[in-house]
Amino acid sequence: MIPVAVSVNGRHYREEVEPRLLLSDFLRHGLGLTGTHVGCEHGVCGACTVRLEGVAVRSCLLLAVQAQGCEIVTVEGLAGVGELTPLQEAFRRHHALQCGFCTPGILISALFLLEQNPDPTEEEVRAELAGHLCRCTGYAPIVDSILAAAVALRR
Ligand code: FES
Numbered sequence: 598m599i600p601v602a603v604s605v606n607g608r609h610y611r612e613e614v615e616p617r618l619l620l621s622d623f624l625r626h627g628l629g630l631t632g633t634h635v636g637c638e639h640g641v642c643g644a645c646t647v648r649l650e651g652v653a654v655r656s657c658l659l660l661a662v663q664a665q666g667c668e669i670v671t672v673e674g675l676a677g678v679g680e681l682t683p684l685q686e687a688f689r690r691h692h693a694l695q696c697g698f699c700t701p702g703i704l705i706s707a708l709f710l711l712e713q714n715p716d717p718t719e720e721e722v723r724a725e726l727a728g729h730l731c732r733c734t735g736y737a738p739i740v741d742s743i744l745a746a747a748v749a750l751r752r
């Protein structure tokens with residue numbers, strides 16, 4: 598076992614982990630943060646995306662020990678209890694989720710996109726979404742939500 602100390606959603610954790618433990622499994626099973634979903638476990642579906650030091654990353658492609666000393670934000674850390682961020686509110690208003698399996702990862706990537714590019718085109722939003730699989734929505738309401746959130750965040 599190896600010690601790992603991380604900050605997740607502003608809370609500090611110090612745990613002993615197996616060297617082979619994936620960051621996604623550490624978050625879900627070690628810390629109980631099951632909002633980070635696991636689909637493919639090889640970097641294709643995007644469901645496991647979290648913020649690591651401000652950057653959107655696949656948590657299934659990292660070991661927990663690689664996050665030593667890092668700040669992580671999962672979907673649980675995006676808004677306060679009973680609150681929605683403008684991006685989450687846009688998803689609700691535009692019906693951008695059905696089963697919701699893809700949603701946590703897409704929210705994390707969309708937030709990262711809007712921080713880098715506050716006024717993205719539809720093509721740029723779709724390019725970002727190319728790293729995420731959604732089997733339910735057909736993507737159109739997700740694209741609409743991200744564009745609407747971009748407008749709201751620029752006000
Ligand atoms: S579970 Fe990580 S990309 Fe699919």
Ligand code: FES
Pocket residue numbers: 693694695696697698699700730731732733734
């Ligand atoms: S809402 Fe079901 S996979 Fe996207």
